[in-house]
Amino acid sequence: MTKKTGGQFGYERELTGHLADLMRMWMSPRFRDALLGLSRTGCNETDARVIWELGYTSPRRPGSLADDLSLGAAALTKSVNRLTALGLVEAVSDPSDQRARLVNLTDEGRKVAAQLFRIGDYMTETITDGWSEEELALLTDLLARFSEQSSRFGRQLSER
Known part of the structure; x- marks a missing residue:
């Protein structure tokens, strides 16, 4: 029950x-x-989401990035403009289509993205403080399996 x-x-x-x-x-x-x-970057939430997503999958076309972040074109453009002014992202040519531009992290942007990922690790380490190695290994294995099957489920949904 x-x-x-x-x-x-x-x-x-x-x-x-x-x-x-x-x-x-x-x-x-x-x-x-x-x-x-915790990051002390001075970025707002939208900017941090853009940096974090680019840390996963940089470089990206703006439309694809906006879709994955559920942002409108205007919100993404404002964020990319702010991040460009801060020297964290740049527009680069798409090697598959020279007319298209990609949003890419700069070296400084990669440092900020790495910091955001470290904060995620810190959060997980804090939450699981006191857990045994066996418990952590079990949770990690189960979440990996859950994530893989969630991805499969998501692909099936999009095929409908």
């Missing part, structure tokens, strides 16, 4: 409720602002 978790209506599966609680907390502006405050 599982207990209903995850808000007023609750999920039938306890796991889904816990995942929803995590997503809700991690996506909340208060949590994200506090976490971003």
